[in-house]
Amino acid sequence: MAQRDPPFGRWISWTLLFAAPALAAVIALAVFDGSAALNLFVAVALALAIAGIAARLVVGRIERLRGLLERDDADETALSDPGARGIVGEIADVALRTHRRYGERIAQLERQAADGERIIETLSVPILVVRRDKRVANVNRAARAIFGEAARGKTLSAVIRDPGVLDAVDDILAGSAGEEVELSIVDAVTRHLLAQLLPIRAPGGEGTAVIIALQDLTAARRIDQTRSDFIANVSHELRTPLSALIGFIETLHGPARDDAPARERFLVLMREQAERMSRLIGDLMSLSRIELHEHSRPDRRVDVIAAAQRVVEVLQIKAKTKAIGLRLDMPDRLAVVIGDDDEITQIIQNLVDNAIKYSPKGSTVSLAVRHGRAASGEEDIAIVVRDQGEGIDAEHVPRLTERFYRVDPARSRALGGTGLGLAIVKHIVNRHGGRLEIDSVLGEGSTFAVKLPAALSRAAVRSA
Secondary structure (H helix, E strand, O other), rough: OOOOOOOOHHHHHHHHEEEEHHHHHHHHHHHOOOHHHHHHHHHHHHHHHHHHHHHHHHHHHHHHHHHHHHOOOHHHHHHHOOOOOOOHHHHHHHHHHHHHHHHHHHHHHHHHHHHHHHHHHHHHEEEEEHHHHHEEEOOOOOHHHHOOHHHHHOOOOOOOHHHHHHHHHHHOOOOOOOOEEOOOOOOOOOEEEEEEEEEEEEEOOOOEEEEEEEEHHHHHHHHHHHHHHHHHHHHHHHHHHHHHHHHHHHHHHOOOOOHHHHHHHHHHHHHHHHHHHHHHHHHHHHHHHHOOOOOOOOOOEHHHHHHHHHHHHHHHHHHHHHHHHEEEEEEEEEEEEEEEEHHHHHHHHHHHHHHHOOOOOOEEEEEEEEEEEEEOOOOOEEEEEEEHHHOOOOOOOOHHOOOOOOHHHHHHHHHOOOOOHHHHHHHHHOOOOEEEEEEEEEEEEEEEEEEEEEEEOOOOOOOO
């Protein structure tokens, strides 16, 4: 390292400082001894010269020490400089070692902070960090999906407008150990969240901040509500036939004990109620089984045309009994999907059976299988069932696939419906990655179309 001359002003000040004792002694001798002026001048000059040399050495070493410490590559190699010896080297050595220790510690803390930020950023749990001024200091990716990309830097009240959360933040900044608050965010879909708030050291180490972790309770709330509704509906659906059966049995044990015609009539009614409960239990078990595997896609090839033909053969007698025509419209080439054969058959059977139930005498129910294109451009297979019934009011259409939902409950029960047929269809369609479309016009009838991804990428002509 090149020698750097000490600043002139600093050199002069140190010279006067070192020369001060000698100058004081010379002045004292001059006052008390009355020495000659020449001797006095020489003494003063000599004192200043010696002090100047000493000051230059001290200031030079200080400057060299500062230069060593200011070097970008300051480490032990800097002490190999020939000028870094003696007290300067010792001080520089201690300073550089201390600097390195603190540098390593700071680097370690910075790495830990960066790792912590990366972990928070990738967590699926929405997290916000709120400073003492109640502005949002950090928002991870999951939280930005809820509150938007611009949430960082905003006041908390502009991001979360829940009094309970705002009060909890105030409590924590005042010294509280932490709180939990339930809140709801009303948007296109209402979200139910549990906010867990804890105090942390503020970014930069300035006081206390608050970290808010949000747990989404929406699915749990929906499941609880669905379970409650399901139990209530099942209880209601079973109560009626059970009450009827108990009443018939009591009548047969009592007034109708010896009444043969009444006994025959009651036995027929009892059979109907028992069959109703059997259908309900069968549909419940079917729905439960489908839901259990709804998350796993089937992997077998299913011939939709063959499934449709089997359904028509089974339901042809029922349609004739009601004087309803059953028309089958099939394409001239294979219609194959990747799916579960039994479930595809169940989709078709449920839709056609419903159409027959709600169609008037003398009308026609049509079942068609068609090739089409999805919005993505991929080929799909459509199963279309159309009836000529009374139609369904538009307000009821979005709820038709809900469990036990009926447009006309009394009529549905009278026709033997359980209220689960379309719910089963919806879950099967979901499992197969398809979609269900419903179109209905009052007084004209309804059309139910199930569209499933085709298994063939190109047309295959059916063999005779």
